[in-house]
Amino acid sequence: MPALNNEIDIDKQRILTRIGYSDDYEPSARISSLVDDYIENYHDLIAPSYSYRIRNIESVDGNRVDIGNSIVLKSKKLARLLERCEMVAVFALTIGNYLEDLVTYLADNGLVLQATVLDAIGSGTVEKLAIQVEGKLRINAGMEGLITSWRFSPGYCDWEVSQQELVFRALDGDAPGIRLTDSMLMIPRKSVSGIIGIGLPGNDIENYNPCNTCLKKDCPGRRR
Amino acid sequence: MSGDIIELIKENVIQGRVTRDDEGIEEGTIGQPGVTELIKEALASGVDVSDIINNGLTASMKVVGQKFENEEYYIPDMLASAEAVGAGMQLMEPYLAQSGVKPKGKVLIATVKGDLHEIGKNIVSILLRGAGYIVKDLGNDVETQDIVKAVREEKPDFLGLSALLTSTMVTMEDTIKALEENGLRDKVKIIIGGAPVSEEFAREIGADGYGADGFHAISVFENLSAGNSATP
Numbered sequence: 001m002p003a004l005n006n007e008i009d010i011d012k013q014r015i016l017t018r019i020g021y022s023d024d025y026e027p028s029a030r031i032s033s034l035v036d037d038y039i040e041n042y043h044d045l046i047a048p049s050y051s052y053r054i055r056n057i058e059s060v061d062g063n064r065v066d067i068g069n070s071i072v073l074k075s076k077k078l079a080r081l082l083e084r085c086e087m088v089a090v091f092a093l094t095i096g097n098y099l100e101d102l103v104t105y106l107a108d109n110g111l112v113l114q115a116t117v118l119d120a121i122g123s124g125t126v127e128k129l130a131i132q133v134e135g136k137l138r139i140n141a142g143m144e145g146l147i148t149s150w151r152f153s154p155g156y157c158d159w160e161v162s163q164q165e166l167v168f169r170a171l172d173g174d175a176p177g178i179r180l181t182d183s184m185l186m187i188p189r190k191s192v193s194g195i196i197g198i199g200l201p202g203n204d205i206e207n208y209n210p211c212n213t214c215l216k217k218d219c220p221g222r223r224r
Numbered sequence: 225m226s227g228d229i230i231e232l233i234k235e236n237v238i239q240g241r242v243t244r245d246d247e248g249i250e251e252g253t254i255g256q257p258g259v260t261e262l263i264k265e266a267l268a269s270g271v272d273v274s275d276i277i278n279n280g281l282t283a284s285m286k287v288v289g290q291k292f293e294n295e296e297y298y299i300p301d302m303l304a305s306a307e308a309v310g311a312g313m314q315l316m317e318p319y320l321a322q323s324g325v326k327p328k329g330k331v332l333i334a335t336v337k338g339d340l341h342e343i344g345k346n347i348v349s350i351l352l353r354g355a356g357y358i359v360k361d362l363g364n365d366v367e368t369q370d371i372v373k374a375v376r377e378e379k380p381d382f383l384g385l386s387a388l389l390t391s392t393m394v395t396m397e398d399t400i401k402a403l404e405e406n407g408l409r410d411k412v413k414i415i416i417g418g419a420p421v422s423e424e425f426a427r428e429i430g431a432d433g434y435g436a437d438g439f440h441a442i443s444v445f446e447n448l449s450a451g452n453s454a455t456p
Contacts, residue, residue: 020299030240030247031300107346110310113240113303115343161391181365183338183392 008048008132010124012039018120035117042121047096049176050133052089054198057082063158071166075159077210078195081149084208085199089137089148090170094178094191095126126190134196141198149205153194154184156221157210161185167193229266230280233259233312237284238291240304242311249301259308263315273316273323281309281354289439302438306347309354328356328449329381332374332412335364336395341388344418347438348384355442357382368399375408382445385431387418396421397429413448417441 013023015035021027027035058066060083063076067088082088099122106115130151138148155161164184168175178191186193199205211223239248241258257265266276288305291297297305331352335345342364349359362374375383383403387393396416403409409430416426417435426434433454435441444454 022298025298027298028240028247028249028301029251030249030304033247104342107343110314110346110350111307112310112343112347112350113300113307115346116300116303119343155389155391161389181338181340183365185338185340185389187340189340 008046008125008128010039010042010121010128012036014124015039015117015120018124019116031113031117034114038114038117038121042099042118042125045099045102045118046122046125047098048093048125048129049096050091050093050129051171051174051176052091052133052137053171053174054087054089055170056087057085067170069169071170073159073163073166073195075157075163077157078152078159080210081152081197081205081208082195084203084205085149085197086146087198089196089198090167090194091133091137091151091196092167092171092175092178092186092191092193093126093129093133094176094186094188095122095129096177096190097188099125100189122190126192130192137196137198145200146198147201147206149197149199149208150223151192151194151196153192157214164193167195229262229269229271230275232257233262233266233276233280234284234287236262237281237305237308237312238287240301240308242308249297249304259312260315263312267316267319273319274325276312276316277325277356281312282356285309285351285354285442289442292437292439299437303347306350306354306438310350313350313353325356327358329445330358330360330378331382331384331445332360332362332371332378332380333384333386334362334366334371334374335386335388336371336392336399337365337367338395339387339389339392340364341386341418344388344438345384345386348386348417348435348441351438351442352384352445355446357445368395368402371399372402372406372408375403375412376406380412382448383412383414384435384441385414385416387416387421390420393418393420393425396431400430415441415444415448415454 055067058068060079063074063079065073065079065082103115103119134151141148154164161184178186197205236259241248243258243260246258247254292302333349335342349361352359385396413432415433416431423434433444435444447454
């Protein structure tokens with residue numbers, strides 16, 4: 001899949017929040033100018049790209065979702081979504097490794113403030129890229145009279161990170177420059193993979209949120 | 225003279241100014257010497273290295289820690305000060321051996337196998353160095369057997385383990401078990417940290433302490449160094 005352009009704009013206030021400031025706090029001139037500098041220049045450090053495949057859902061049984069080619073996703077909460085869907089979009093995306101190489105270099109050399117700021121910009125950027133790809137899939141589905149769900153990634157909720165391998169298998173080897181470690185983490189680290197359910201309107205696909213019925217109120221991944 | 229320059233070093237660490245080109249937490253400081261210029265000047269004029277460390281760097285980080293605790297400083301402000309301390313310690317490294325400054329202890333620190341996150345670990349490393357510990361950083365995604373080997377060979381007083389993922393925090397327990405199996409568990413105090421872990425988890429897996437953030441981690445190391453429990 002062709003790389004997206006680098007026009008991923010990030011909001012300074014969100015970066016300040018990510019590095020630990022509360023919303024109404026005015027950072028010092030030092031921190032403010034450092035964040036400004038990196039926001040000004042981070043475009044040179046990212047190479048966004050993505051890929052996806054649309055797969056039919058063969059069957060859903062309990063916590064098992066068969067998406068063909070012997071690929072069976074295991075998660076009760078995913079199954080609850082995908083039993084309402086006709087298809088599933090499997091995707092992976094990344095902003096490349098330049099930015100995080102610089103983060104590692106800075107952190108290794110004791111420049112932990114700069115490393116933290118740049119790392120937060122990387123996290124904000126890959127999140128924005130994921131929103132763009134999600135939007136593109138939503139528009140494509142809409143043109144066919146279909147709707148899409150939120151996105152779900154291995155490692156969240158009851159979908160184990162070990163299932164990352166299946167997501168990559170479902171991409172037919174077309175991961176955009178991303179490789180998996182033995183522990184199923186993605187390299188570059190600033191990458192996102194996952195699935196989005198696709199189906200007919202009227203099945204409450206677009207609002208499905210397993211967090212609504214989850215009792216783990218302090219979960220850092222909780223979505224409202 | 226010595227007192228004046230130590231005070232300036234202290235003030236500039238609190239301001240998070242590494243060099244004269246840096247803006248401080250308060251505006252209007254650009255152009256005035258930062259921590260590195262001041263330490264070079266102090267060393268050139270024969271100021272005692274232990275004085276620079278104890279009354280300049282360590283004392284200033286205590287002030288920063290208080291400001292952080294009082295919510296006057298946020299994480300980035302603390303990191304700016306940590307950068308200044310790190311740069312200062314780097315300059316003084318060649319002088320440490322001959323200075324007679326006794327380190328408070330030796331720390332091995334690592335992010336466990338399967339986890340690639342290292343910024344938090346690096347922050348704790350800098351704060352520990354600034355507080356007077358010798359730190360050997362084993363890096364991230366470190367195999368359990370390599371941690372065991374390093375504990376056997378380096379004979380550290382402390383082992384710091386970091387994990388940022390729920391899927392990798394369990395490796396901390398494996399590491400402690402591996403140290404037990406190799407007869408090394410009682411030779412080293414183990415302190416854990418990272419977003420998903422907690423005091424309770426530390427107790428469950430048999431660690432000696434848990435650091436909730438950089439400064440809290442340092443206080444846990446200090447308490448254990450003094451022979452107290454992690455949180456007296």
